[in-house]
Amino acid sequence: MLPTASPPTSEQRILAAVRALPYGQVAGYGAIARRAGLPGRARMVARILGHNNDPDLPWHRVLRSDGRIAFPAGSSGWEEQIRRLHAEGVQVNNGKVCMPLAEDTLDAAFWAPR
Numbered sequence: 001m002l003p004t005a006s007p008p009t010s011e012q013r014i015l016a017a018v019r020a021l022p023y024g025q026v027a028g029y030g031a032i033a034r035r036a037g038l039p040g041r042a043r044m045v046a047r048i049l050g051h052n053n054d055p056d057l058p059w060h061r062v063l064r065s066d067g068r069i070a071f072p073a074g075s076s077g078w079e080e081q082i083r084r085l086h087a088e089g090v091q092v093n094n095g096k097v098c099m100p101l102a103e104d105t106l107d108a109a110f111w112a113p114r
Contacts, residue, residue, distance in 0.1 A: 010036070010038055010041075010044065011048050013036035013037060013038065014032060014033070014036045014038070014044065014045050014048050014049075015048070015052070015054075015057065016036070017032045017033075017035040017036040018032055018045075018049070018057060018058060018059065018061070018062060019057065019058065020035070021058055021061045021062070023058075023088055024088040024089050024090060025061065025090075025100070026061045026062070026063055026067075026085070026090060026097050026099065026100070027061065027062060027063075027099075027100075028042070028062070028063055028064060028065035028067075028099060029042035029043070029045040029046050029062060029063075029064065029065070029070075030042040030045075030065055031065075032045045032062055033045050042065075045062065046070065049062060060080070060081045060084035060085055061085075061088075063097055063099070065099070066096070066099070067096045067097040067098060067099040068095055068096045069081050069082065069092075069095045069096070069097075073095055078095060082095070085097065
């Protein structure tokens, strides 16, 4: 009998969802949780990103649901996230990004133009 692979952990699913964010695009913590199959777990996403030290992880693309950077204004993390977002062509005004409409909600699916 062949050994079976264990299913990915919540952390692995969250990190995969963050890695899947395309260059120059952003998403909220809650959207990442939903994409990882963990709706309602936005705080888990924030906690996992806060403890991750993978230099290739595009953590800077994940923001609060209203588009604000979660780091305290003026902190080194805040400045670094703005620098990385600007490098990808994302416009940041006073620590805030214009967030895309949630595509994975019932309202978005129902009211989206055809």
